[in-house]
Each structure stands twice: as structure tokens, then as C-alpha cells.
Amino acid sequence: GLEGVSGLHFHTHCEQNADALCRTLEHVERHFKPYLENMAWVNFGGGHHITRSDYDVNLLIQTIKDFKERYHDIEVILEPGEAIGWQCGFLIASVIDIVQNDQEIAILDASFSAHMPDCLEMPYRPSILKVSVENDEEIIEVEKGENQGAFSYFLGGPTCLAGDFMGSFSFETPLKRGDKIVFQDMLHYTIVKNNSFNGVPLPSLAKLDQQGFKILKNFSYEDYKNRN
Template sequence: MQKQDLKTPFFMIDEEKLIANLEKVKRLKELSGVKLVLALKCFSTWGVFDIIKPYLDGTTSSGPYEVKLGYETFGGETHAYSVGYSEDDVREVADICDKMIFNSQSQLLAYRHLVEGKASLGLRLNPGVSYAGQDLANPARQYSRLGVQMDHIDPSIFENLNGAMFHMNCENKDVDAFIALLDSISENFGQHLDKLEWVSLGGGVFFTWPGYDIEKLALALKHFSERHGVQLYLEPGEAIITKTTDLVVTVVDIVENDMKTAIVDSATEAHRLDTLIYDEPASVAEASENGEHTYVIGSCSCLAGDQFCVTQFDQPLAIGQRLHILDSAGYTMVKLNWFNGLKMPSIYCLRQNGDIEKLNEFGYEDFKRSLSQWSVS
């Protein structure tokens, strides 16, 4: 299979880049003793889990189907968490998870009897402090529903609890800022944590970022786990998959209205949703910072403001030209949707030996079936 023969749009996951991230995981684990579970909410493309499995300890989830997917396709430890479980969810999940983490004391009390004897019991705590660029993604935002606030904790709950989960980081590349959060957790929750077997510190720690001081992070984690006598976990998503995957698109038209817009055969609203949600422009591999030719890279959806970015090129773009939208795996492939009936990107993996393997492709039937399977009689 040759890359130039593949029909756009498609995602290309690069195994070599993925392994480079995973080697950092290995180092962190060796130095700190921390266990890591992949956050499936960020990346669930199970066709490449065989590459990831040797490096991580299992998966964590944010909804019932993710638990099942992690159990079936990844194995190892299966952590189950949800902001709100129904009783049916708990019954389904309890049989296949190793750890069940409730978001509130009320859910814990209501359902613990369904989990006891089957899985280790955990509760999400909200440290009230966080590192997150945008309020939308800030678990410690005002009126947050994510985890139990310190002043709402019933201390007796820790007598029959195995673990706790905190999640308070979003793309945190600053090890000192993370350590400050860790210290605050130790100080405010330490007396409770001492009674537990495990503590998960959630995701959002960007330790695979170039230049990140993994040794410093590892030392802080080791110290925390020794101080409180707990097995520590991290739940990385983005850190695992960052910078591994391109969304490859083709320019199908170029229009001009004061600025030139290259319209490509993909849309952020359907295929790269976080570009819109977080208003964070994408990067294009072919772009050149000092290029003289500026283009809006526009989506082919009907949404007026749907664009990937505004960027510069050394040469004018041409219809039929391919562009590589960088870093398009995390919180992207899990959010694909059929808006506008656009063609869904296929998914490929570029193996280290140069082979390209197809993981998925989609057609009109998939679109149709996602809307209805039966019509009214």
C-alpha cells in the first residue's frame, strides 16, 4: 500500500512516533513505580493497542462502553469511572472492571454493594486547584460537578474505600506546577489518603512533551506514593498519542474574499472537533512560518466559521494538493461524526518497517446506519 494511492481524507498513525512517546512512559515507570492506564476518552483506536500494551498497565474509561472496549481489546487493569452511573451501568461494568471509581459520595453509597467483592472501590475527589488553560476544561471550575469537594467529604467514607482519583490537569507541561498541585493534595487530603491502597492522579500531565523533566516528575511521584503508602496511577491520554498522527486532506477548491481560502475535503466540525470547541487552530505540515502566501485552510462543511487555521506557505496552494493536519489523534478520532454527510476519514497505521496497514474505512452504509436502521411502518 503506497501513501500517495490512499484516498483522502485519512488519518495516519505513525508507529515510530508512538513508540518514542511510549519509551518515555517506560522511563517514568521505571523511575517512579507509578502505573499508567490509557485514558480511552482521548484515544480508543484499538487497532494499534498491540503497540501500546507492552508499555502501559491497562485502560481507564469515562463511560460504560469504554470499559468494555478496554477490557476486550487492551486487557491489563481495567479502571471504570463515570461522572454519572445508572444502576444498569454499574451492574454491567462491575463484572469486567478491576477498579470502579464513583464521582460522588451519593453514587458510592447507592451502588457500592453491587461492586464489593468484584472490584476495588474508588471515589473521585476534587482538589479545588488545577492547571487548565481554558475554563471549559477546568475540573476545579466554579460549581464543578467533577468529584467530591474537600469541605463535603464525610471522613467515615474512607474506612471502607480502596482508592481515590484526582484529575486536575490539562496539557500541563510544567513539572513544577504539577508538583505544587501534588503538594496541595498531600496537605489537604493526606490524612484520608494514608488509609487507601491506591491513588490515581488522573491525566493531563504532558510528560512526553520535548524537554519535560521526567526525572523530576518521577521523583515527586515516588515521594508522594511513599509518603502516603499508596500505589500511584496516572491516566494519560494526550501524552501518549501526541504528535503521532496526521489527518491527510486534499485541497478541493480555492476561493477568495479578501483572503484566499483553500477548501479541503474534511471539516473540523466533523473530523477535528476540538479545533472548534477550544478555538485552537490546527498546524499544517506543509506550512512555512515566513511563507509569502497566506491561506485560510477552510472546511468543506456548511458552518460559516469552520476552518482549520490561517497559515502561510512558500508556494501558492493548488487544487488537488495534499495537506497534513498535524497532531490529529487525541480527542479527535473518538469524536468523529457524520455532520453534512461528509466522507469519514479512513484510518491507517504507518508501521516502523514502512508498511501501511489499514485499520478502518467507512462508507455510505455506515453513515446511513448511524441515522436509522429501521423506518416507521
């Protein structure tokens, strides 16, 4: 039996709207209703894209109210997913070398395995910008998509891990040493999952707002030495 169990938890969503929760609850109630009736709480998991502009918040509210009414005012928990930091945060890397190995590979000072492990684990292909300087003018270019631009590259990190790369990414103009690669929408996993594998430095944390740009924290060797 379930003696001593006070709640149930399911996690089936990833970047979903409220209608997905409605379908999930139909399944959950069909198979687990006798157990729900004896529970004090239920966790609907994460993956609810609540801050997205087209998210049906009213449907979510009504769905939770109806569920609580059916189950003796059971406590309903929603996990804070990526929606709390969706489309927020940039990870800015520099191109430190361009090498050739079957195709062009741009080596960055940022690591997928150390700084962006979710990109490899999901896998998740981030949206990126290329920032270059020509004749003292800053030029920003949006990455075109795999093999959609004139110049295609794999992007590789500086660690010894053979899988520390992603690709391909393509641009209308070639990459060169010193160009910046801006990984967009990186706040929700980069800060909590980054690590100092291979001794690579952790990225500095900075804030950009109406008052300007401010470095909040730089990481040193002491942070690396004391981390483990």
C-alpha cells in the first residue's frame, strides 16, 4: 500500500501551455484517482511556460481550482521552471582560434560541458549572435541556422572532453579570432549547472539595466580550489 505517503508528483512537461496540463490531468485521474483521494498534496511538476506571451494563465488558474475542488482542497504545487527566467540572460564567449578538421571549428573560451551542460544533455541548440568589429564599428549578426548561411562552423570549448562542441552554426560572414559569440536565453540553467571541469574559469556574472553595465562577481583560482 501507500501508507506513509502524503503526496504524489508527476513531471511530464517541457515548455508547455496550460492545455497540456489539462490532458495530463485527465490521464493522471484516470489511473491514479483512488490514490489522489487520500493525498494531502500533489506536485504538477515543472515545464509550465507561464511567462510566455501566449500562455493561457486563466485556464491554468481554473484547472487548479477545479482540481482542488474535486480532491478535498488538496494542496497543489507547481515547480518554478525555466519560465521564471525565460528569454533572460546571455553567455558571452570569445573566439580564440579557428581550426580545420573535416570542417571549420571555432574554439571558444566558453565550454559546453562546463558552462552550458544542458546544451549537451537535452540536447538544446541555443540561439546565438555573432558580434564583430570592423573599422571601429560593432556589427551584430544573427546565426542563420544549421547550414543556412555562407560560412558554417562547429563551436568547440577549451576542455579536453571530446564531446565539448556543438554544431553546426552558420553565418553570412566568416568568424575570426576575437569575435564574440553571444548565447541567448541562458539564465535558467547556466548559473546553476556550470562547473570548473578541466580548471576552466567560471564566467563572470554581470547585470545590464538602465543604469548601465555592472560586473557583480568575478571568479578566481581561489573559487576553483575551494569549490570541491
